[in-house]
Amino acid sequence: MKNTPSTDELKDMHHKMVVTRELEEVLGVYAKEGKTRGPIHRCDGQEAVGVGACAALRTDDYVCTTHRGHHVYVGKGLTAHGIVAEIFGRETGYCKGRGGHMLLGDVTTGMLGGNAIVGAGIPAATGMALSIQILKQDRVAMVVFGDGAAQTGICHEAMNMAGLWKLPVIFVLENNEYGLTVRHDVQSPVADLSIRAAGYAMPGEIVDGNDVEAVYRAVALASERARRGEGPSLIEAKTYRIKGFSTSDMGGYQSEEEMAPWLARDPIQRSAEKLVALVGADTVAAIEAAARAEVASAFETALSDPFPVFETHAPSAAYSEFTP
Amino acid sequence: MATPITAGAVAGEYMETLVIVEWRVGVGDAVNKGDVLLTIETAKAAVDVEAPDTGVISAIFASAESEVPAAAVLCLIGKDVTDVSYGDAPAKAAENAASAPQPYPVAPLATEQAPRTPAGGRIIASPAARRAARAAGIDLATVSPTSVSGRIKLRDVASATYQTAPLQAPNLSMGLPPDERGLLKVHRSGPPDGAPIFFLHGFASDSSSWYPLDRQLAKDHPVYRMDLPNHGSSPKRQIKDFTALVKDVRDAFDALDLEGAHVIGHSLGGALALALADTRAPRIASLTLFAPGGLGPKINSDFIDGIAAASRPASLEAWLKVMVSDQRLIDPAFVNAAFAARTQAELRSAQVHMGKTLFADQTQSFNLVSALHRLECPTRIVWGRKDRILDWHDALQAPGHIGLHLLEGVGHVPHLEAPDISRAIIRSLIKSV
Amino acid sequence: MTLMRYAEALNAALREEMQRDPTVFMFGEDIGRYGGVFKVSKGLRDEFGDARVRDTPISEQAMTAMAVTAAMSGTRPILEIMYADFLPLTLDALVNQASVFTYLWEGQVEIPFVLRTQGGGGVGTGAQHAKSLDAMVCHIPGLKVVAPATPADAKGLLKSAIRDSQPVVFLEHKLLYNTRGEVPDGDDVLVPIGKARTVLEGRHVSIFASSKMVIEAENAAKLLAQDGIEAEVIDLRTLRPLDLESIRRSIAKTHHAVVVNEGWTFCGYASELSATIMEYCFDDLDAPVQRVAMPDMAIPYSEPLEMAVLPNAIKIAAAARKAIA
Structure with missing residues (x-):
């Protein structure tokens, strides 16, 4: 059983976390200048969850994520340029500007979607797992969802069927303490949502969501289990949302005292420290410089890419009886 | 393009002919909007026909004391005395009648958009046009459509009948009258x-x-x-x-x-x-x-x-x-x-x-x-x-x-x-x- | 009269009705401490406390079903569903619960419940946060549905909705929250549910709209006026029950109708209006009724794409010209 990341994998995860962070930092600057459109949901401080979880999967495994999914996008192997172009509504984006930052999807990497309906990713991944089981494939499906989504009715329904039918699905509960502006303790009577796993006859585990290696290990174990046909797992990755709900969030409900310990446990910093010990500071600096350069080039290219032009084409008019 | 003047609505909706009592203007006279052009006699009374626009009387088609069809063009108001061309006379005349509702501006029909002739002899007309024609006893077969779609519309029936007063359903509920300002006419x-x-x-x-x-x-x-x-x-x-x-x-x-x-x-x-x-x-x-x-x-x-x-x-x-x-x-x-x-x-x-x-x-x-x-x-x-x-x-x-x-x-x-x-x-x- | 933003007018209505009636309470996501994501409930938690202005988990389906039974058992709940796009999550409670029991139990229960939500596109919120699902809720018999366009109507209609004994779905629009308008003073100034408002009088074509589309219709009227076409703009205000009398009166005058709705075209609210006009005003029509609505597709994110699919003044004016031609 392989559940320990190699040094190369650690380097790659570090690279992807820095890409994610850098991408969001630059987006934040553009958002402040009013140059982005619609809300942007940042996952600063949560990079280890998406990147670590995706790194433990194969390219042909499926993953579903939330409206806050940049770390999953990057983690599953989407390019910074394609993501940025999509967020700026360009023809060169992953969805040619139609999906935008929350609803991005890419079949080639198995990243089947950000989703802006809270909780919608949970049955989505479960359905993919059902298909995998019927087709007798050795793939797995994974969903990264939040503590807010854990309170939806559909979460219960999907987990029950996953447990009942031993579907190859991994439920990664990214507990960042907030559902929009409402704290976890106002949404749930229990602190640890992983205890619910018992009710669905699946293992439930708590991991440090700010430790990319810990997330990797937990997901690697869960995927082995799923591939063996032993069914789903629930992994509760404890983390914290540093940057508020979105660019439209006026804030005021997250205190500095609450945030300080989490800032001290920054996942990228911790990954860097570990890597310096393994490969030396110069290599880590080079990884980070390359990541930043990749993001800078992504923005530069994307911002000069063309906008799409509206036309009634097959996917937009599939069910239109009348041509306008 | 001169404006053709007819008696329009003032002739009364059931009139076939009218008598010209007196002309108040002659060819070459400059007229202002609202000036009385002539007096006509209808079955009921004498009625003044007023100028709908400012201009110059460029032609007078009927002499005083003569009896003419109610729909006839009586005179033209042009830019100057030489401006005597006018087309689409019936529709225009209806438009210009003093109390006619102002019809909608209609884009001139391009030749490729010329009204379609009804296929198979079926007359294509809007419900409102059909009702108006029924009320006025007009045969829709005699009405030409002016719409892009080729459908006979209310305005076409109106210009065919010169019945330019808006049709009112009988026995409308009697609410309070409006409260309009201004001196009496x-x-x-x-x-x-x-x-x-x-x-x-x-x-x-x-x-x-x-x-x-x-x-x-x-x-x-x-x-x-x-x-x-x-x-x-x-x-x-x-x-x-x-x-x-x-x-x-x-x-x-x-x-x-x-x-x-x-x-x-x-x-x-x-x-x-x-x-x-x-x-x-x-x-x-x-x-x-x-x-x-x-x-x-x-x-x-x-x-x-x-x-x-x-x-x-x-x-x-x-x-x-x-x-x-x-x-x-x-x-x-x-x-x-x-x-x-x-x-x-x-x-x-x-x-x-x-x-x-x-x-x-x-x-x-x-x-x-x-x-x-x-x-x-x-x-x-x-x-x-x-x-x-x-x-x-x-x-x-x-x-x-x-x-x-x-x-x-x-x-x-x-x-x-x-x-x-x-x-x-x-x-x-x-x-x- | 006081000059207010649409969001402030709603806030005032909520405050006044909660002061007036202690059985009125609110619940929804982020409405309490944060004051609502569009700030409609700002300050209400401080004034009325956690019990009456309640933050909820993300649980639309259960919240809506709970609102229905809470209304049956002595309170007047006001539920906020953050985006109209989440209405599908509430549907069982609306279709199978809220709208049936007053009738089935022969009037033994009333269901004085208001579901507030907001829809509409134009700001790049993407396919799951920009829809207008008016038709979906209007399809359900037993629900009243209102969609005010102005701050005065927002306040007056919300107060009427809260005092109503039937479930009312109250549709707001994200682009209207910051619009300003004069709002009549007084705690008992209500706008009746079921009455349309003539925004502009005109003789040549009637444009029927609601919510933000009223503003688009007014702008269309300005465009049409440049060509000498006088458009009559009717703000329906209440989508259901429909003010058929106002519709009839206007069409009897203009003989041309353009119906506008920001929702999808097929089986949409504009389609319902069109069918109603065809059925009740047929002999007054001088041209087919023209629908202006969203194409039948997901709302794209990218600005040029989103702007291409949203109904707007230019499309309304074009439809009016087509009707009149």
Whole structure:
């Protein structure tokens, strides 16, 4: 059983976390200048969850994520340029500007979607797992969802069927303490949502969501289990949302005292420290410089890419009886 | 492109022909919007046709005293006297008729968009156009569509019939009338100089009812015919009481700034003429009162309610016949012409409301007998002894210096029923001043 | 009269009704401490406390079903569903619960429940946060549906909705929250449910719209006026029950109708209006009724794409010209 990341994998995860962070930092600057459109949901401080979880999967495994999914996008192997172009509504984006930052999807990497309906990713991944089981494939499906989504009715329904039918699905509960502006303790009577796993006859585990290696290990174990046909797992990755709900969030409900310990446990910093010990500071600096350069080039290219032009084409008019 | 002028709506919706009484303009004359171009005679009365636009009369197609089809183009108003081209005459003419609803601007049809001929002989027309054609007895096969789609629309039926007044469903609910501002409308005819004559019509009538007198008197006198509020082309507004109505009339009279006016009023207009004379004595040279109101409490209130509300020609006809003694005067042409001026539901509902206010409790509550006694100007009262609206005996309260003409075999409208005597009385009165 | 933003007018209505009636309470996501994501409930938690202005988990389906039974059992709940796009999550409670029991139990229960939500596109919120699902809720018999366009109507109609004994779906628009308008003063100034408002009088074509589309219709009227076309703009205000009398009166005058709705075209609210006009005003029509609505597709994110699919003044004016031609 392989559940320990190699040094190369650690380097790659570090690279992807820095890409994610850098991408969001630059987006934040553009958002402040009013140059982005619609809300942007940042996952600063949560990079280890998406990147670590995706790194433990194969390219042909499926993953579903939330409206806050940049770390999953990057983690599953989407390019910074394609993501940025999509967020700026360009023809060169992953969805040619139609999906935008929350609803991005890419079949080639198995990243089947950000989703802006809270909780919608949970049955989505479960359905993919059902298909995998019927087709007798050795793939797995994974969903990264939040503590807010854990309170939806559909979460219960999907987990029950996953447990009942031993579907190859991994439920990664990214507990960042907030559902929009409402704290976890106002949404749930229990602190640890992983205890619910018992009710669905699946293992439930708590991991440090700010430790990319810990997330990797937990997901690697869960995927082995799923591939063996032993069914789903629930992994509760404890983390914290540093940057508020979105660019439209006026804030005021997250205190500095609450945030300080989490800032001290920054996942990228911790990954860097570990890597310096393994490969030396110069290599880590080079990884980070390359990541930043990749993001800078992504923005530069994307911002000069063309906008799409509206036309009634097959996917937009599939069910239109009348041509306008 | 010159503007072709037709009688349009003023011809009345059931008219086939009309007679041109008099041209007020000649070719080459510059006219302003609103100037009277000519007077035509319809079944009911004489009506002025006004210029819809400013321009120059570039052609006149029919001479005075001739009878022409109601739809005929009567003259053209061009940019200058050489501007005589006009196309699409019927539609344009309907558009330009004074009281026609302004039709929608229609883009000229490009040749490739020319109206389609109906396939298989089926006529394609909008529901509204079908209904209008049905009501007017028009065969849609004779109507050409002007729409891009090739469908016959309401405007096409309207221009085919010249029936430009908007169709109103009968018996519309009677709400309060609107409250429009502005002075009452006064129609002017006759020469610029001379002793002025000022006419005030009766309830549920309008200024065109003076046609039998105006036609002759306007040859020698400047004639001013006022439309009362909620009547003819005057504003529609709620009239609080008789006093308010007098003020309305006085304001419009004052605005004319007449000297030595010979005031002639009929019925309610007679009461108003009396009230006007009571406060404007210095400006009034004589007074002729046809079946004047305000001299007693009695009034035929069924008539007041019925004529104001009549929403169909048949019901109007019944009440018109109550007005006169000789029923033959109220022939179908008269009824249709009278009804054409009353197709507007708002006008009818405004009059119903006004009638209920002025004649509340089936009573003329305003009494002008004392005003009659204060009169100093030469005054005549003309009344038919067969009047079924007001009681002619009220005239007997007049003081000795007022002349009474109580006509045998005449009803409520002496100037219609006995136009020659009526005119002779007025002429002799004016001469006597 | 006081000049207010649409969001402030709603806030005032909520405050006044909660002061007036202690059985009125609110619940929804982020409405309490944060004051609502569009700040409609700002300050209400401080004034009325946690019990009456309640933050909820993300649980639309259960919240809506709970609102229905809470309304049956003595309170007047006001539920905020953050985006109209989440209405599908509430549907069982609306279709199978809220709208049936008053009738089935022969009037033994009333369900005085208001579901507030907001829809509409134009700001790049993408396919799951920009929809207008008016038709979906209007399809359900037993619900009243209102969609005010002005601050005055927002306040007056919300107060009427809260006092109503039937479930009312109250549709707001994200682009209207910051619009300003004069709002009549007084705690008892209500706008009746079921009455349309004539925004502009005109003789040539009637444009029927609601919510933000009223503003688009007014702008269309300005465009049409340049060509000498006088458009009559009718703000329906209440989508259900429909003010058929106002519709009839206007069409009897203009003989041309354009119906506008920001939702999808097929089986959409504009389609319902069109069918109603066809059925009740047929003989007054001088041209087919024109629908202006969203194409039948997901709302794209990218600005040029989103702007291409949203109904707007230019499309409304074009439809009016087509009707009149």
